Every structure is written in structure tokens, then in C-alpha cells.
Amino acid sequence: MTVRLDAVDWKILAELQRDGRMTNVELSRRVGISAPPCLRRVRGLEEDGIILGYRALLDEKQLGYDLMAFAMVHLISQAGTDLAAFEARIDHWPLVRSAWMLSGEVDFLMLCVAPDLPTFQKFVLEITSAPNVRNVKTALTLKQAKNAPIVPLEEGSPAPE
Numbered sequence: 001m002t003v004r005l006d007a008v009d010w011k012i013l014a015e016l017q018r019d020g021r022m023t024n025v026e027l028s029r030r031v032g033i034s035a036p037p038c039l040r041r042v043r044g045l046e047e048d049g050i051i052l053g054y055r056a057l058l059d060e061k062q063l064g065y066d067l068m069a070f071a072m073v074h075l076i077s078q079a080g081t082d083l084a085a086f087e088a089r090i091d092h093w094p095l096v097r098s099a100w101m102l103s104g105e106v107d108f109l110m111l112c113v114a115p116d117l118p119t120f121q122k123f124v125l126e127i128t129s130a131p132n133v134r135n136v137k138t139a140l141t142l143k144q145a146k147n148a149p150i151v152p153l154e155e156g157s158p159a160p161e
Contacts, residue, residue: 065113
């Protein structure tokens with residue numbers, strides 16, 4: 001089910017993506033409505049599951065995670081229960097920042113961070129020894145060209161209803 005958003009909702013979402021820590025009073029000022037209806041709209045967007053939560057974005061390198069890499073996992077079986085079991089295993093690996101189930105030759109693509117190469121190599125051995133894993137290919141990142149952890153609301157947003 002698609003939730004219908006008006007122009008004010010789109011403004012609220014854009015402002016909260018820029019700064020999720022602003023007060024409701026500041027948010028209401030930026031979107032041009034008073035504070036009580038702004039708060040009601042934000043709570044509605046949360047209840048509708050459009051706003052999933054709030055968090056701080058951290059710099060991995062500043063915290064000692066100097067290595068970022070992709071791990072591409074090919075499973076032996078792609079049966080639904082086997083895919084679900086591997087997906088559950090991913091959830092327990094703290095070095096995995098994000099993961100996607102894919103179609104094609106690779107079943108899962110995982111973005112991983114580690115403090116150093118030996119730690120990542122040990123982790124790859126753990127992945128490889130997991131049940132149902134056929135093989136793991138890795139690619140160490142050299143440089144991050146873009147990091148935009150937001151939904152592109154300004155450009156390409158569906159037209160407000």
C-alpha cells in the first residue's frame with residue numbers, strides 16, 4: 001500500500017534527512033506550519049513506516065575501522081529456507097554494515113568494515129565455513145566515491161499528491 005504524501009510531508013522528510021536532530025519547533029519553521037500539526041505529521045509518518053528511525057552517522061575510519069570491503073557470497077542452495085538461514089546469519093556478523101540478496105550469480109553482496117586486513121581475512125574464513133556457502137569473492141575498496149545515505153527527495157521524487 002502506498003501512502004499519499006502532500007507537499008508539506010515531502011518538506012518534512014527532506015528536512016529530517018538533512019538534520020534528524022532538529023527540534024519540532026525548528027522543523028515546523030522550516031516547512032512553514034505551526035509546531036502541533038508538524039509533530040502530528042511526523043508521528044503519522046513514523047506510524048506509516050515512512051520514517052523508520054533516527055541515528056547518528058559515524059565515520060568508520062575515525063573509530064578504527066580502516067578497511068572497507070565487499071564480500072560476494074554464492075550459496076550451494078537457493079531454497080527459501082537456505083536463503084533465510086544465511087540472511088539470519090548475516091544479522092549476527094557485526095563486521096557486515098549492509099547486505100543485499102541478489103539475483104544472478106552472486107546470492108548475497110555484503111559491505112563489510114574491519115580494523116585491518118588480518119581481521120577481515122579471518123572473517124572471510126568464517127563466511128566460507130558457514131553452512132551452504134559455495135564460495136566467497138571479495139573486493140577491497142580503494143576509495144569511496146559517494147556516500148549518500150538518504151533517499152533522493154529533491155530530485156526525482158514522485159510528485160506530491
